[in-house]
Amino acid sequence: MLPGSSSVWKKFQQIRVDMVSVDFVICTNCHHVLTYKKSDGTKGMHAHRCSSDQPNTPLQTRMTSFTVQRTLPPTAYDNLKTQMVKYVACDLRPFSSVSGSGFQALCQTLVDYGAKYGPSDVSCELPQCTTLSRSVPDMVVKTKADLCSKLSSCNHTALTSDGWTDNFRKIAYVTVTAQYFDFQHSSQRT
Numbered sequence: 001m002l003p004g005s006s007s008v009w010k011k012f013q014q015i016r017v018d019m020v021s022v023d024f025v026i027c028t029n030c031h032h033v034l035t036y037k038k039s040d041g042t043k044g045m046h047a048h049r050c051s052s053d054q055p056n057t058p059l060q061t062r063m064t065s066f067t068v069q070r071t072l073p074p075t076a077y078d079n080l081k082t083q084m085v086k087y088v089a090c091d092l093r094p095f096s097s098v099s100g101s102g103f104q105a106l107c108q109t110l111v112d113y114g115a116k117y118g119p120s121d122v123s124c125e126l127p128q129c130t131t132l133s134r135s136v137p138d139m140v141v142k143t144k145a146d147l148c149s150k151l152s153s154c155n156h157t158a159l160t161s162d163g164w165t166d167n168f169r170k171i172a173y174v175t176v177t178a179q180y181f182d183f184q185h186s187s188q189r190t
């Protein structure tokens with residue numbers, strides 16, 4: 001059954017990642033995420049009972065970061081799209097940079113600041129690149145301390161690593177990813 005052809009779609013929204021529908025839907029009321037395949041129909045969604053309607057239901061990990069909950073008017077959305085394409089073209093960045101978690105966190109901070117402090121001229125507010133690079137050593141110390149604290153408080157950690165070489169500058173890189181569950185039993189990746 002196609003999304004939209006059953007009454008249950010008034011309550012659920014198809015989740016999209018990079019504008020491609022994936023096998024998950026989200027309840028627009030309680031933000032609970034369910035698996036959904038077209039071939040399986042909407043039975044699972046009909047059976048869903050909102051956790052917000054049930055007292056003392058433990059909070060579950062939400063996947064709202066993957067949802068498209070657009071509140072912008074179409075013209076504003078189109079303008080945003082144009083500005084993002086201009087950013088990619090003018091600054092010679094890959095299109096994928098706009099999907100990066102760092103870019104999205106930066107955008108969210110700017111949106112939040114706009115709401116909290118009102119409109120302002122970004123050319124006056126954004127720190128200079130030298131200011132940023134000088135702040136890195138302090139951030140490294142802080143991030144390391146934060147990471148040590150998190151990892152020392154978990155019982156089990158799964159480590160994976162990846163290595164590659166920059167063929168142009170002949171620099172070798174290794175990344176290590178740690179996956180663990182925190183006190184709230186939500187999966188963490190760092």
Ligand SMILES: [Zn+2]
Pocket residue numbers: 027028029030031032048049050051052
């Ligand atoms: Zn619900």
